[in-house]
Every structure is written in structure tokens, then in C-alpha cells.
Amino acid sequence: MGVPAIQVSSVTYALRGQKILRSMGIKAEIQRTTEKVKGKSCSYSIIVPEGKKADAEKILTKNGIRMIGHSEREVTD
Amino acid sequence: MIYLDNSATTYPKPPAVSAAVSSAMKHSANPGRSGHSLSLAAASEIYNARSSAAGFFGCDNEERVIFTSGCTMAMNMALKGLLKKGDHVVVSSLEHNAVMRPLQSLAKDDITFTKAQIVPFDNEKTTDSFRKAINAKTRMIVCTHASNVWGLRMPVERLSALAHAYGLMFVLDAAQSAGVAEVTMKSGYDAVCIAGHKGLYGPMGTGILILGENILPDTIIEGGTGSSSAEFMQPEELPDRFESGTPNLPGIAGLKTGIDFVRKKGTDRIFAHELALMQYLYSRLEKMPEIKLYTPRPDAEFTLPVLSFNIDGLSSEETALRLSKRGIAVRAGLHCAPLAHESMGTLDTGAVRISPSVFTSGADIDRLIFALKRI
Numbered sequence: 001m002g003v004p005a006i007q008v009s010s011v012t013y014a015l016r017g018q019k020i021l022r023s024m025g026i027k028a029e030i031q032r033t034t035e036k037v038k039g040k041s042c043s044y045s046i047i048v049p050e051g052k053k054a055d056a057e058k059i060l061t062k063n064g065i066r067m068i069g070h071s072e073r074e075v076t077d
Numbered sequence: 078m079i080y081l082d083n084s085a086t087t088y089p090k091p092p093a094v095s096a097a098v099s100s101a102m103k104h105s106a107n108p109g110r111s112g113h114s115l116s117l118a119a120a121s122e123i124y125n126a127r128s129s130a131a132g133f134f135g136c137d138n139e140e141r142v143i144f145t146s147g148c149t150m151a152m153n154m155a156l157k158g159l160l161k162k163g164d165h166v167v168v169s170s171l172e173h174n175a176v177m178r179p180l181q182s183l184a185k186d187d188i189t190f191t192k193a194q195i196v197p198f199d200n201e202k203t204t205d206s207f208r209k210a211i212n213a214k215t216r217m218i219v220c221t222h223a224s225n226v227w228g229l230r231m232p233v234e235r236l237s238a239l240a241h242a243y244g245l246m247f248v249l250d251a252a253q254s255a256g257v258a259e260v261t262m263k264s265g266y267d268a269v270c271i272a273g274h275k276g277l278y279g280p281m282g283t284g285i286l287i288l289g290e291n292i293l294p295d296t297i298i299e300g301g302t303g304s305s306s307a308e309f310m311q312p313e314e315l316p317d318r319f320e321s322g323t324p325n326l327p328g329i330a331g332l333k334t335g336i337d338f339v340r341k342k343g344t345d346r347i348f349a350h351e352l353a354l355m356q357y358l359y360s361r362l363e364k365m366p367e368i369k370l371y372t373p374r375p376d377a378e379f380t381l382p383v384l385s386f387n388i389d390g391l392s393s394e395e396t397a398l399r400l401s402k403r404g405i406a407v408r409a410g411l412h413c414a415p416l417a418h419e420s421m422g423t424l425d426t427g428a429v430r431i432s433p434s435v436f437t438s439g440a441d442i443d444r445l446i447f448a449l450k451r452i
Contacts, residue, residue: 010304011109011117012140012315032112042306043169044112064138066314 002072006052014044084432101330126333135261151270151286158294165214222254228383279332351382
């Protein structure tokens with residue numbers, strides 16, 4: 001079981017998404033997407049806490065941030 | 078040196094701008110390309126600059142703020158990206174070559190233009206000139222916010238409304254106005270082209286193109302964006318679509334600091350300071366019989382703080398040279414705006430342009446007047 005990773009196509013979307021989520025009280029970190037996303041490559045993921053994925057995706061959608069995939073990411077040091 | 082050539086580029090820059098450029102040179106990697114901390118920090122720096130510019134220019138969507146190498150690049154992107162074969166464009170009689178040369182180049186695609194004769198200090202007649210120049214093929218009005226030679230201010234909010242009433246796009250050249258006059262996307266502009274190194278006090282080599290909602294030009298440059306790299310097609314997403322290649326991070330960091338500087342000072346206060354200097358200069362020059370002035374006294378409604386003149390019997394370049402020898406920097410010649418000179422009958426002589434900045438003082442203007450009396 002890992003933490004939710006929401007994939008967006010560009011670093012600008014990732015940074016805007018992070019800013020919006022943080023303003024709504026959801027912790028959000030940005031990482032390069034490590035998982036393979038169908039038909040896409042070179043993207044960024046917004047990492048949110050476990051249990052916050054649905055809320056986060058709803059907020060991102062409402063703010064016009066197009067998501068291209070999602071996955072769970074192992075928590076590593 | 079007394080520097081009065083701020084319409085070309087502002088000098089000096091605020092110390093914080095130089096510090097931001099230097100810091101970005103020392104502490105940043107390629108933004109938006111990698112996942113390591115230096116790259117993410119660089120991406121964050123650019124995002125913050127984008128956000129700051131969006132707020133300053135009343136743009137609700139940060140992604141519609143595109144960083145460019147200057148206002149000229151922004152204008153080329155807007156004109157070449159938005160106009161189609163056979164289109165007609167209306168321009169003012171004061172446009173800079175940043176508008177006229179791309180339009181001339183587009184003549185190969187049967188794109189034509191009509192020059193609307195502006196009437197100084199008469200917004201009704203100026204707007205009417207634009208209206209009369211519109212024809213069945215017209216697709217766009219392009220207009221400078223203010224002449225880079227004469228400071229004459231165009232009624233751009235009215236012209237934007239006029240364009241939209243006829244179903245046309247309105248593209249604003251804010252090279253001279255951004256940072257000195259209010260420029261806001263709330264006025265309904267479809268594209269605004271901005272110089273980063275003039276009234277915004279950023280480094281040279283910076284500019285901004287802001288696109289209105291539902292405006293998506295074709296690209297004139299394609300390449301790597303750090304996103305969707307498996308696809309050969311240029312991404313649709315903004316700003317990536319228009320920002321191929323490694324961004325000018327030091328420049329953008331400096332530009333953000335420049336925008337913050339202007340925001341803190343206040344555009345209104347900067348404008349009032351500079352306009353008062355030009356009104357003072359005008360009142361002194363009009364008492365000197367050898368000085369030829371071409372425009373009415375600078376006025377808050379109709380001009381930005383730029384003033385051009387000539388001295389009887391001297392070419393504009395000779396006047397500028399003599400001032401330079403006295404430690405005063407001004408610009409002479411045609412200022413890359415032959416249309417603006419044609420409008421005032423100075424195409425053969427050019428003119429001597431005085432353009433202040435927030436750092437210019439009344440004592441600087443007194444030194445200029447003193448020097449002019451002796452040449």
C-alpha cells in the first residue's frame with residue numbers, strides 16, 4: 001500500500017495543483033512521474049496523503065487541472 | 078551619467094533585480110525537466126514569476142502567461158500565430174516595427190493591413206479612424222498602448238471594445254506602457270505583448286505574451302518542453318505549447334523581482350512621478366525658441382511620459398551625440414518606428430527622445446536643460 005500519486009502533464013499544472021491543494025488544507029508534494037502512463041511520458045505527479053485522493057482529484061478537476069493518470073507510490077526514504 | 082533612454086531599456090535596474098538574476102545563475106538547474114531538487118526549485122521559481130505576472134496584469138489563468146525573449150517575440154507569436162491567409166489587419170499610424178515588419182512578412186500569405194490615422198488628444202476621432210479602416214476581411218486590430226516616440230496614448234479599451242463589436246481580435250502592444258500605465262486583461266484584450274526590461278525593470282531578453290481566454294495561436298516555434306516527450310506533436314497545454322527550449326530562468330527571476338518592485342512602488346505613483354518630470358521639461362523647452370516640439374503638453378489622459386523634440390539646425394543624432402559628450406544619454410533617430418515619425422513629419426530628421434524612469438530626478442532634467450542651452 002503506497003500513497004496516492006496524481007499525474008499531470010506538465011510541471012506548471014503540478015505546481016498550480018500543489019498550490020491549490022495546500023490552500024485547501026491538503027498536503028501535496030511534487031515528484032517526477034516514475035510510473036509508465038499510457039501514451040504519455042515526461043510528466044509530474046502530485047503526491048497527496050492516503051485517503052485524500054478523491055478529495056484532491058475533485059479539487060483539481062474543479063480548478064481545470066487535467067489529470068492524465070493516477071497510481072500509488074511506495075513511500076521511500 | 079544621466080540616463081534618459083528608459084524607453085529603450087530602463088537603467089539602472091533595482092539592486093534586487095540584479096540579485097535575483099545572480100541567485101538564479103548560482104542556484105538553479107533546468108526547470109521542468111527533471112525531478113531533482115534543483116530542477117524543481119527552478120520550476121517553482123518560474124511558476125512564482127508566472128503567478129506574479131498573472132496577478133499584475135489581471136489574468137485569471139496563470140497558464141496563459143507565456144514567457145518570451147521580449148515584446149518583439151511576443152508580437153511575432155501573436156501575429157503569425159493568429160492571422161490566416163487573406164486576413165486584413167488594422168493598425169495605428171504610430172506602430173513600431175515590431176508590428177510592421179511581421180505584417181510585411183505576412184504579405185506573402187496575402188495578409189494585408191490598413192493604417193488608421195490617429196488624431197492626437199482626440200479619442201473620438203482616433204476611434205473613428207479605426208472604425209473606417211475595418212473591411213469585410215478584417216480579422217484583427219493591433220495597436221500600441223502608447224507611441225514609443227511621442228508618448229501619445231491610444232484609447233485601447235475603446236479600440237478593444239470596437240474590435241469585439243465587429244467580431245475581431247484585439248492585440249495590444251504594451252511595450253511602453255507595462256509598469257507605467259494600467260494594463261489589465263480585464264479590459265478584454267485577446268493578446269497583450271509586453272517588454273520585461275522596460276517599465277517592469279527586468280533584465281533585457283525578457284518579455285511576456287498574455288493570451289485571452291479562448292485564444293490559441295498556432296505555434297511559430299516547436300521543440301522540447303519537458304512534457305509529453307513521446308509525442309512529436311507540440312503539446313496543446315499552456316504554457317508548454319509556446320515555451321519550447323530551456324527557459325531564461327535568470328531573466329525570468331529578475332523579471333519577477335522587477336514586477337514586485339513596480340507593484341510595491343505603485344504604477345500610479347511611477348506614472349505621476351515621470352509625467353510631472355516630462356511636464357516640467359516641456360514647460361522649459363517651449364520657452365526655448367530653437368527647440369521644436371511636436372506634441373501638446375504631456376497630459377495624464379493622453380500621454381505616457383515620453384517626450385521628443387529637435388533643435389533647429391542640428392540633426393537629432395548630432396544633438397544626442399553632443400548630449401552624450403556631456404554625460405546625458407538619450408536616443409535619437411527613428412526609434413524603430415518610421416510610421417510614428419511619418420505621422421509627425423520627422424521621417425527625414427528623426428527626433429531626440431527623452432524617457433525617464435522611476436529613478437530620474439528633477440535635477441536630472443535641470444542638467445538636461447542646462448546642457449541643451451549650451452549646445
